[in-house]
Amino acid sequence: MNKGHIRNLDWAGLETEIRGMGQPPFRAKQVFQWVQQKGVSHWEEMTNVPKTIRDQLAVKYELAGLSVLKRDVSKLDGTVKYLLGLKDGETVETVLMAYEEQEGRDRKTVCVSTQVGCPLGCSFCATGKWGFIRNLEVNEILGQVLAVNQDLSRKGEAPVTNLVFMGMGEPLLNYDHLIKSLRILNHPDGLNISLRRISVSTSGIVPGIRRLAQEGMPLVLAVSLHAPNNELRDRLMPINRRYPLEELLDACYYWVSETNRRITFEYILLAGINDNLQQARELAELLKGLLANVNLIPYNGVAEAPFRQPSRNRITAFRRYLEEHGVTAVVREERGSDIAAACGQLRGQEMRGKDDYQI
Numbered sequence: 001m002n003k004g005h006i007r008n009l010d011w012a013g014l015e016t017e018i019r020g021m022g023q024p025p026f027r028a029k030q031v032f033q034w035v036q037q038k039g040v041s042h043w044e045e046m047t048n049v050p051k052t053i054r055d056q057l058a059v060k061y062e063l064a065g066l067s068v069l070k071r072d073v074s075k076l077d078g079t080v081k082y083l084l085g086l087k088d089g090e091t092v093e094t095v096l097m098a099y100e101e102q103e104g105r106d107r108k109t110v111c112v113s114t115q116v117g118c119p120l121g122c123s124f125c126a127t128g129k130w131g132f133i134r135n136l137e138v139n140e141i142l143g144q145v146l147a148v149n150q151d152l153s154r155k156g157e158a159p160v161t162n163l164v165f166m167g168m169g170e171p172l173l174n175y176d177h178l179i180k181s182l183r184i185l186n187h188p189d190g191l192n193i194s195l196r197r198i199s200v201s202t203s204g205i206v207p208g209i210r211r212l213a214q215e216g217m218p219l220v221l222a223v224s225l226h227a228p229n230n231e232l233r234d235r236l237m238p239i240n241r242r243y244p245l246e247e248l249l250d251a252c253y254y255w256v257s258e259t260n261r262r263i264t265f266e267y268i269l270l271a272g273i274n275d276n277l278q279q280a281r282e283l284a285e286l287l288k289g290l291l292a293n294v295n296l297i298p299y300n301g302v303a304e305a306p307f308r309q310p311s312r313n314r315i316t317a318f319r320r321y322l323e324e325h326g327v328t329a330v331v332r333e334e335r336g337s338d339i340a341a342a343c344g345q346l347r348g349q350e351m352r353g354k355d356d357y358q359i
C-alpha cells in the first residue's frame with residue numbers, strides 16, 4: 001500500500017485520525033507538535049506518545065523529512081541555499097536569509113518553493129526555463145521550513161521567523177496545498193508563525209488572488225508585475241496573455257477592498273527593456289489610487305539569458321521617479337548571488353545536469 005505522509009494532515013485531520021483510534025484529543029495535540037513543530041523524522045522520537053499509538057500510525061503513514069543533499073553558504077552575506085531531496089528523487093531549493101533587526105530578535109527569512117519547476121516560463125527566470133515537473137505536497141512545503149529549523153537548531157540558533165513564498169514555482173497554482181501549509185505553519189501547536197510575517201508571491205493568477213482574498217488570512221500579497229503595459233508584459237510573462245493587466249489590477253483592487261491590506265508589486269529591472277522613465281511614468285499611472293508599494297529587484301543573472309542589470313544610476317532614477325509620483329518604492333538588494341540563491345536563480349537541477357539557457 002502506498003502510505004500517505006502524516007505531515008500532510010492538518011489539525012482537524014490528525015484529530016480525526018487519533019479519535020478514530022479511540023484515543024483522547026490530547027494525544028492528537030502531542031503528535032501534532034512532534035510532527036509539525038519539532039519536525040521529527042522517526043516515530044521513536046515521540047517520547048511521550050505510547051508505542052501502541054506510534055505503531056498504529058506507522059502502519060498508515062510516512063514520517064520522513066526532506067533530505068539535505070547540498071548546503072551552500074554565501075561568503076557575501078551568509079545566505080544559505082539548501083538543495084533538498086524528495087521521496088521520488090526530485091529536488092527543490094530553499095533559501096535562508098538572515099537579517100539583523102533594529103531592535104528585538106533577528107529576522108530569519110526562508111524562501112519557500114511550492115512546485116518542482118514552474119509551468120509559466122517567464123523569460124528571465126531560471127525556474128521557468130526548467131519547465132514544470134509537479135506540485136509539492138503539503139509535507140514537502142512544510143519539510144523545507146523544518147529542515148532549515150533543524151539546521152539552525154544544530155548550530156544553537158533561533159528558528160525561522162519569516163517566510164516568503166518566492167522560491168521555485170507558482171504558489172497560486174498549488175492553491176490547496178499552499179493554504180493548508182499556511183494554516184499549519186500558523187497553528188499554535190505548529191511553528192506558530194504569524195501570517196503577517198508571511199509573503200505569498202504570484203505572477204498574477206487572477207482567480208487565485210480573488211480566492212485568497214476570501215480566506216481571511218492577513219498575509220502579505222506580492223504580485224510580480226515587471227512591466228507597465230500588456231505589450232511588454234506579454235513578452236516577458238506568458239501568463240499575461242491569459243490574465244492581462246486590466247484583469248490583474250481588478251483582482252488587486254478586490255484584494256485591497258476585501259482584506260484592507262496593501263499589495264507589494266515586484267518589478268525586476270531589466271536594462272533597456274523596462275527601466276526607462278517613460279515606463280516608470282506608466283507604472284505610476286497604473287498603480288495610482290491603489291494601496292500599494294513597489295519592490296524594485298535588480299535583475300539577477302541567469303546563465304546565458306539575454307538580460308542585464310541596469311546601472312545603479314538608472315535604478316535610482318527609476319525609484320526616485322516613482323517616489324516623486326506618489327508610489328512608495330524600495331530597491332531590494334540581492335542576496336546570496338555568489339551561490340545563485342538570489343530571486344529567480346533557483347533551479348534545483350544540479351541532480352539533472354541539464355543546461356538549457358539558450359533563448
Ligand code: SAH
Nearest residue numbers: 125166169170201202203224266300343344
Ligand atoms: N512564481 C511566483 C513566485 C516565485 S518567483 C512569482 O513569479 O511571483 C519570485 C520572484 O522572483 C518573482 O518576483 C520573480 O519574478 C522574481 N524573479 C524571477 N527571476 C528573476 C531574476 N532573474 N532576477 C530577479 N528576480 C527574478
Ligand code: SF4
Nearest residue numbers: 118121122125128203
Ligand atoms: Fe514561474 Fe515565478 Fe519563475 Fe515566472 S517568475 S517562471 S511564475 S517561478
